[in-house]
Amino acid sequence: MDIAFKFDPEIIIGADTLAMAGTVCRRYGERVMIAADNNVEPQTVMRLKEILMDSRIEAIVFEGINENSNVDLAENIVDLGKAGHCNAIIGIGGQKAQVIARMAAIMAPEKIGIFELLEGRQCNGNFLPLIAIPTTSLDPFSLTEYFVAPDPRDKKLKYIHSPNNLYAAMIIDNTLLNFLSGPSAAASLFEGFFMATEAYCSARANFLSDAILERALNFYAKLIKSGAGGISADTFAQAVFLASLGNAISSPGIGSALSLAISARYPEAKQSCAAALLPVIAKRLVNARPEKMARVASFLGGAGKPASVADAANTAIDNIQKAMTALKVRSSLKEFNISMDKVAAAAETARNLEFIANSPWTVSGEDIFNILQQIL
Numbered sequence: 424m425d426i427a428f429k430f431d432p433e434i435i436i437g438a439d440t441l442a443m444a445g446t447v448c449r450r451y452g453e454r455v456m457i458a459a460d461n462n463v464e465p466q467t468v469m470r471l472k473e474i475l476m477d478s479r480i481e482a483i484v485f486e487g488i489n490e491n492s493n494v495d496l497a498e499n500i501v502d503l504g505k506a507g508h509c510n511a512i513i514g515i516g517g518q519k520a521q522v523i524a525r526m527a528a529i530m531a532p533e534k535i536g537i538f539e540l541l542e543g544r545q546c547n548g549n550f551l552p553l554i555a556i557p558t559t560s561l562d563p564f565s566l567t568e569y570f571v572a573p574d575p576r577d578k579k580l581k582y583i584h585s586p587n588n589l590y591a592a593m594i595i596d597n598t599l600l601n602f603l604s605g606p607s608a609a610a611s612l613f614e615g616f617f618m619a620t621e622a623y624c625s626a627r628a629n630f631l632s633d634a635i636l637e638r639a640l641n642f643y644a645k646l647i648k649s650g651a652g653g654i655s656a657d658t659f660a661q662a663v664f665l666a667s668l669g670n671a672i673s674s675p676g677i678g679s680a681l682s683l684a685i686s687a688r689y690p691e692a693k694q695s696c697a698a699a700l701l702p703v704i705a706k707r708l709v710n711a712r713p714e715k716m717a718r719v720a721s722f723l724g725g726a727g728k729p730a731s732v733a734d735a736a737n738t739a740i741d742n743i744q745k746a747m748t749a750l751k752v753r754s755s756l757k758e759f760n761i762s763m764d765k766v767a768a769a770a771e772t773a774r775n776l777e778f779i780a781n782s783p784w785t786v787s788g789e790d791i792f793n794i795l796q797q798i799l
Contacts, residue, residue, distance in 0.1 A: 434592070441599065445477055456483050456551075457483065461488060482513075495537045511554060514554070516558050528552070529550050532546070554593075556595075557663070560615050560663050560666075566667050580684050580687065620640065620719055628674075632673035636669035638665050677786050682700055702740055703797050706740055720742055
């Protein structure tokens, strides 16, 4: 068949949609576990607890998750949730908080240990309903039936199967995306643009993912071009969701895997990883998918009318680099003094993840080494 598509989570997007958390959680019981990111403002967590309380739901909060946290914190959340007899889990915060909450939701009912999960053990259909409330951009695996997480023993990425219907809902509240005014804003835009571009050019792409990802790329391009004048939280929220949905229908790529593999060992470089990889991966996509990269170039604009598809595709690289320069986004990770020796093995592990087979070109070990050389 050309496409088989099933979409289960309830998606709620808009300003102040956090208020819907009580209505959603009430369907699953009277006690809920909140896995909260340290970067979420305390008043936001308190507001969430009050919203749940108004729906007669008791909430237990686990705080202490940040981008440097190991995923084995999921075991602490499981233990606390069991002691509190929680019926669901809410993950509120950035990408690391969402991954840890997702793992805890899978582990809790069947007492799966963190290393069992990382080594490939799957649940037998028993899991806690998960409500995601992201406060940053979503990762490319947010809506897929699998995701990756770094093993705390060696920091290498592991592929984890995610049960069908694990997510009860995803609430994307524009007003919680308060980091958009900070220094990481531009890098986050290029991270999303990168994620959408890779999925758009994937060998697994189809007419539905193309339509969704073109819309996401258009949104991100508008945000990038208006970066100096401020970022629209409404547009950003829609771009974030569409890019994640497009990845679920198509597939993430080697760039997403490498970005996660590097940031697992060097969390301080996380915001810059995807942006630094974007022009490097784009050069390979120009050769593998010239028609689609010509379309990507058109979203960023600024090149006039090219003579051929190949010329149009090549302008994508120039347009990306000009946009990154204009917004002062780093095009390398050299300032982080990242050791090639420490990331090479982790990057090779990333190359062997199952979804890399959907790459539009054959990703070799030599190719990975060349990519790392260009950004480190």
